[in-house]
Amino acid sequence: MQVAVTWTFFEEHWDTVTARLSESVAGDVAMMTSLYQSQPGRFEEMSRQAYDTMGLSVDLREGDVLPTARRTAFFRALDRALRRALSNTLDEEFWFDTTRYPEYVDIRVAVDEGVLRFIVVREHVFATTGHIFLLWIIGTTSLLTAVSVIFIRNQVKPIRQLAEAAEAFGRGQDRERFKPAGAREVRQAAHAFIDMRQRLIRHMEQRTALLAGVSHDLRTPLTRLRLQLALMPASEEREAAMKDLSEMEAALEEYLAFARGQAGEEPGAVNLTALCYEIGEDVRREDGGDIALEIEDGLVIRGRAAPLKRALTNLVQNGRAFGEHVVLSASRTESRIEVAVDDDGPGIPEPQRAEAFKAFSRLDESRNANRKGVGLGLAIARDTARAHGGDIRLEESELGGLRAVLSLPA
Missing domain, CATH: 3.30.450.300 (Sensor histidine kinase RisS, periplasmic domain)
Known part of the structure; x- marks a missing residue:
């Protein structure tokens, strides 16, 4: 102008x-x-x-x-x-x-x-008078520009703080010192965010308490059943019942893990290198499974160790359930850390990969009871990845099967 x-x-x-x-x-x-x-x-x-x-x-x-x-x-x-x-x-x-x-x-x-x-x-x-006019124009323009920059920065700062608070809350990091500031509309949005945060916190606290009660109520009769079966004479019927009971306990654990989400642990420094080696040792110790490790040293992020271990364990178990050979690798790019699980199984066709992330989806309508799990492994893993600011993608593996990549911000 x-x-x-x-x-x-x-x-x-x-x-x-x-x-x-x-x-x-x-x-x-x-x-x-x-x-x-x-x-x-x-x-x-x-x-x-x-x-x-x-x-x-x-x-x-x-x-x-x-x-x-x-x-x-x-x-x-x-x-x-x-x-x-x-x-x-x-x-x-x-x-x-x-x-x-x-x-x-x-x-x-x-x-x-x-x-x-x-x-x-x-x-x-x-x-x-031309130079006087130019001086006035330059002076007023500089003054108005400085005032505009200060004003806009003061208005943008509360919006940026609101965005950072929302992003931190999405990762489970509650910022208690966040206060509404800025223009009326920005303060209104900040108050709405605070109210929403309080409702979600109450919901998660109630859900955690409910899960603790449900877990206790279900585990007690299952323990009694296991004890009674252990005292019964050995027979084919007893072995079948013990197998059904083990599947019920495994399904219960998976349901609780899915519903519990990220609750119960404060975020901190997580050594992904050590975590991947620990998962590999767990697999070998449980059933001597064949798993190869290609882990880069010094991979550390800020997050929750237990949910990340559960998510990676789910990916490894999926690979071992459908393939004979599994490779767990982890490396760093410029701004992200990627942990990949490759297997040599049948893989998942590209049109069905989005369906695989849905809860209780096992990519077969009959839900074959002989197949281990209830279809929550990938859903839990993706929820954990997104809670840490990352995501999971499915690709075709060089081994011929499926490649699941957990991508996290470095």
Whole structure:
């Protein structure tokens, strides 16, 4: 806007006024030159009249010639306006200098006897208020820009704090010192966020208490059943019942893990390198499974160790359930840490990979009871990844099966 105003001022006002003043002075110079050439004997009288009536200081320099050097003003538009006006009114050669004297303009015209030199007050030739206007424009623009930057930064800061608080809460890091600030609409959004956070916290506390009660109520009868089966004589029916009971306990643990989510642990530094080696040792210790480890050293993130171990364990168990060979690898990129589980099983077709992340989905409508699990492994793993600011993606493995990649911010 300021540039448009400045352009309009110089184009419509300042340039026009300067052109009119230059034309007026050029006319006076042309008239005095013509009078001198027609009546050279009256030069002294004419020079006095020119000074008294037009403010022109006229001097005849006999035998002198016009200078050849040209000095250009900073605002070249001034020189162009004066040169155009003198060219239109004078037939003689001329020279002028607008830079030597701060308050005056030196104009020289070639005549037969030498050079007529005119000293003209600068205000009579140019509109001298242009630089003042520019100073005002630059000053006000700088002031308004500074005020705008300060104002916008003060308005953006509460929005950024609200975004950081929401992101931290999504990762399970509650910021107690967050206070609403900024414009009315921003404070309204902040109050709505605080209310929502309190409702979610109450919901999670109630869910945790409910899960603790459900876990106790279900584990007690299952323990009694296991004890009664252990006291019964060995038989095929007893072994089948023990197997069913083990599956019920495993399903119960998986349901509780899915419902419990990230509750019960404060975030801290998690050594993913040590965690991956621990998972590999657990697999070998449980059933001597074949799992290869390709883990980079020094992989540390901020998060919750137990949910991350549960998520990676689910990915490894999925790979071992459908493949004979499993590879657990972990490496760092520029800004992320990726933990991948590769297997040589049948894999998952690309159209069904989104369905695989849904809770209780086992990619077969019959839910074959011979297949271990209840379809919560990938759902739990993805919820854990997203709670830590990351995600899980499924790809085709180089081993021929499925590749599950847990990507976390470094």
